[in-house]
Amino acid sequence: FEKQEMIVVCKPEESPMWFDKLWQNSVDFFRSLDIPVRTLECCSGDLADLKVKSVDVEAWSPRQKKYFEVGSCSNLGDAQARRLNIKIKGKDGNYLAHTLNNTVVAPPRMLIAFLENNLQKDGSIRIPEPLRMYMGGKDVIKK
Template identity: 75%
Template sequence: AHGIEERGIYRIHQFEKQEMIVVCKPEESKAWYEQLWKYSVELFRSMDIPVRQLECCSGDLADLKVKSCDIEAWSPRQQKYFEVCSCSNLGDAQARRLRIRYKDKDGKMQLCHTLNNTCVAPPRMLIALLENNLQADGSVLIPKVLQPYMGGTEKLIPKH
């Protein structure tokens, strides 16, 4: 298992990911931030994957970010949590650079706030799904929420 976190599906360098993007009025950004990270937590928990949310301290925030958190899934193999999602509120910094504005009720131009949530990075989600549903016999239980998309299949059984 040496180097397993440095290569393979855990560390692939190119992958598709699904992002949630919000452009809103400044007074709405706090509520949107709370809702976005909760969507990710709910998604993983619906698949019986234990997750936790970690707020990033201000010293760890990347440029432009006002607030950020990571969603981490439990890895039975590693016996620790690993990052599967990231949610950020960029305040008006990105809108300032991109000149994203709206007219307020008085007709004055105001900067929007922007937020983003990497809600699904498929390689990491697949790892969490497989590890948390792997059975002693090598089969993998399909979470109930996914069974309709699997033709009702409840378990993946390896062919030896």
């Protein structure tokens, strides 16, 4: 399936800050489309290889009456940098970078969440404010 990723390579001391920014970007993106979301931090026993921390972003499905995963944000610490030999030049020598990745959006999943959460009783689709300028000012797509 297709997805759009954000990748960060940074200094170790910056990785917690970047992690927070990345997952907040995903949450803000879905909320801007009026899609209710929540985040779930994965416990250490569920983390995939290399991951230090991971958070899943889940969108509400009115049809299924439950949340489903639409994205995920991970901090890999220096594990991936170690495998790829990605180093940062420092005053006291070179040291391993930290890498992070964030699945901002997987279009098929986003489209499902968008349509389900913006579907009106009459079958029309309400257009959230941030998208209206791309829709010629329309606030609804009628049947």
